[in-house]
Amino acid sequence: MIKFEHITKRYGDTEVVSDVSLTVAPHTVTVVVGTSGSGKTTLIRMVNRLVEPTSGMIRIDGEDNRSVPAFELRRRIGYAIQGHGLFPHRTVAQNIATVPTLLGWDKARISAKVEELLTLFQLDPDFFGARYPHELSGGQQQRVGVARALAAEPNLLLMDEPFGALDPIIRAKAQDDLLAIQKHFGTTIILVTHDMEEAFRLADKIAVMDKGKVVQYASPAEMLVRPATPFVEALIGASERPFRQLAIETTGDAVEPGDAEGAPIPATLNQREALSELLWSGRTALPVAAADGRIIGRVSLDNLVRRAARPG
Numbered sequence: 001m002i003k004f005e006h007i008t009k010r011y012g013d014t015e016v017v018s019d020v021s022l023t024v025a026p027h028t029v030t031v032v033v034g035t036s037g038s039g040k041t042t043l044i045r046m047v048n049r050l051v052e053p054t055s056g057m058i059r060i061d062g063e064d065n066r067s068v069p070a071f072e073l074r075r076r077i078g079y080a081i082q083g084h085g086l087f088p089h090r091t092v093a094q095n096i097a098t099v100p101t102l103l104g105w106d107k108a109r110i111s112a113k114v115e116e117l118l119t120l121f122q123l124d125p126d127f128f129g130a131r132y133p134h135e136l137s138g139g140q141q142q143r144v145g146v147a148r149a150l151a152a153e154p155n156l157l158l159m160d161e162p163f164g165a166l167d168p169i170i171r172a173k174a175q176d177d178l179l180a181i182q183k184h185f186g187t188t189i190i191l192v193t194h195d196m197e198e199a200f201r202l203a204d205k206i207a208v209m210d211k212g213k214v215v216q217y218a219s220p221a222e223m224l225v226r227p228a229t230p231f232v233e234a235l236i237g238a239s240e241r242p243f244r245q246l247a248i249e250t251t252g253d254a255v256e257p258g259d260a261e262g263a264p265i266p267a268t269l270n271q272r273e274a275l276s277e278l279l280w281s282g283r284t285a286l287p288v289a290a291a292d293g294r295i296i297g298r299v300s301l302d303n304l305v306r307r308a309a310r311p312g
């Protein structure tokens with residue numbers, strides 16, 4: 001668990017992060033969004049102490065993050081940035097092995113880890129391990145960057161616009177990979193983006209920043225139903241386009257197993273109408289009925305929001 005307690009950062013007279021308090025649950029993805037200059041990067045860099053707060057404290061699993069030396073903290077916390085930051089004169093395998101080598105892992109363990117990660121990221125280890133970064137495409141380099149950040153099996157991964165430089169199709173694939181990998185390792189992820197669609201797609205919780213403050217910290221579904229400020233509403237509005245995609249699929253396509261209370265939604269209704277029913281009912285899930293009235297499962301707000309946010 002990561003706890004930000006009244007975190008403030010000032011540069012001279014300018015407060016770039018103002019009194020931020022929030023708690024990130026373990027094994028979840030928290031996405032920090034907001035306009036350019038709102039303090040997103042500064043906020044996450046205080047977690048691994050690339051930036052020191054002016055006041056406040058960050059606790060990682062209960063411990064003040066200043067209780068261990070900064071270099072040790074950074075070995076424990078994965079960090080992936082836009083443009084991957086790979087070492088150009090080291091092979092892909094050597095890049096991924098950076099932190100495990102610093103930690104003194106034995107050779108066999110390191111090469112097993114490199115092989116596991118390359119395989120997970122769908123890069124053939126025999127082919128890619130010995131290549132240099134410049135021999136890879138942008139998307140492949142990005143995957144190696146994330147693999148490197150995960151190499152020492154961190155419980156916590158910080159990501160700053162990791163997919164910012166990728167074209168939309170490769171970006172969607174990278175997001176899918178990230179979610180699969182997050183499930184596989186149970187990593188807690190804090191990711192910065194300025195892309196609301198990416199936030200809806202990846203987040204368990206979204207923190208919206210505006211001028212150094214976190215103006216809302218909520219699940220995508222909660223944010224959709226109850227945007228806290230006109231600024232949040234505007235951000236969501238800007239990403240309304242994907243919700244139109246829901247209009248072309250039926251509720252039947254989004255059925256999940258399980259029960260729910262409330263008036264059943266016909267499976268033939270389109271997903272946008274189902275979303276509207278859910279929002280109006282104030283429920284997080286409703287039962288779904290087949291043409292013969294039989295209940296075939298449930299449809300949930302979270303599921304529809306995720307479907308809305310995926311690329312068309």
Ligand SMILES: Nc1ncnc2c1ncn2[C@@H]1O[C@H](COP(=O)(O)OP(=O)(O)OP(=O)(O)O)[C@@H](O)[C@H]1O
Nearest residue numbers: 011016034035036037038039040041042043192194
């Ligand atoms: N080392 C520094 N010295 C002075 N000002 C800084 C420093 N680092 C960041 N800032 C300022 O703090 C503010 C917040 O920057 P930050 O990079 O955290 O924003 P951001 O939300 O991540 O923006 P972007 O989306 O453009 O990357 C900006 O106005 C920036 O100019």
